[in-house]
Amino acid sequence: MRYAIVNGTKTEATKGLKGICPSCRSELIAKCGERKINHWAHIGVRSCDPWWEPETEWHRTWKSNYPVEWQEVFLTDEETDEKHIADIRTSHNLVVEFQHSYLDKAERTSRERFYKNMVWIVDGTRLKRDYPRFLKGRENFRNTNMRGIFKVDLIEEVFPENWLTSSVPVIFDFKVLGTIDNINDFRNLLYCLIPVRIGRYAILAEIPRKAFINASIDGSWSLRVQEFIENLTQPKPERQNQIPEPQVQVRKNEPSHYFDPRKNKFIKKRRL
Ligand SMILES: [Zn+2]
Incomplete structure (x- = not known):
């Protein structure tokens, strides 16, 4: 873990320090070595949370x-x-x-049930083939009428299979820390698999990193995803619903227009 409680305060690990686990209240020792990132460890057990994974610089940068x-x-x-x-x-x-590490579908599903309102950020570079596969798949993304939103056929050829049936948004991050100087590189963007399918197409959103971070901080993320999905999945209103109710009017003169339901508009009467 990054933080333990030391003298009542969330504190990062430094050599020789002892702290308390905020969850199980047991003693934690600071691990500050060369091989792993500085962290707090339980004594004798890996962690009191079986879902915990050892952290990398990637985790810490995101956090x-x-x-x-x-x-x-x-x-x-x-x-x-x-x-x-x-x-x-x-x-x-x-x-x-x-x-970062592999998560099978059952594990992923139980975490989604527990956290409910959540988003995954997945390290897209776990396996060597992950990024080349994405780049190849990217050639077949279909543009939609919304900027940065794509329809994707054969999504299983783009992303690892264990993430495809997620019930929450899954964001893939392909940027290996500190390696990309070109601002036009695809990897500066995040790729969000929206938990919805339109026919055989998956829906993918290309999101600037900063835009995601801001939307998750200011609270607009969840609402925007929900509205986006509703817009995609709600049937378009039937044409006949748009026809106004006939109005009863008493008119001295004959009306100059009549309503044509097939054209859904008023048509000027032709003079005889
Ligand atoms: Zn603990």
Whole structure:
């Protein structure tokens, strides 16, 4: 973990320091070596949270976009008493989970059930083939009438299979830290798989990194995703619903126009 409680304050690990786990209240020791990033460790057990994964610089860089109070938040399911540590939980109750290692579908599903309002940020560079496969798949993205939104056929040829049936947005991050200087490189953007399908097409949104971070901080992210999905999936209003109710009018003169329901508009009467 990045933080332990030391003298009542969330504190990062420094050599020789001892702290308390905010979840299970047991003692934690600071691990500050060459091989792994500085972190806090439980004594004798890997972590009190079985969902915890050892962190990398990638995790830490992402977490640092958010206030300390939102990082490593302990959440309890009041019905089952199950406890887990959310990587980020914002003041708007959005959970952001950063996932580097492989997660099978069953595990992924149980985390989505626990956190509910959440978004995954997936390290898209876990396997060597992941980015080349994405680049190849990208050639077949179809533009839509919305900028940065694509329809994608054969999504299984673009992303790892275990993420395709997620019930929440999954954002793929292909940027290996500190390696991209070209501002036009695709990897500066994030690729969000929207949890909806239109026919055989998956829907993918290309999002500037900063735009996602801002929307997750200011609370607009969840609402925007929800509205976007509703717009995509709601049937367009039937034409006949747009025809105005006939109005009863008493008119001295004959009306100059009549309503043509097939054309859905008023047509000027021709003089005989
Ligand atoms: Zn613990």
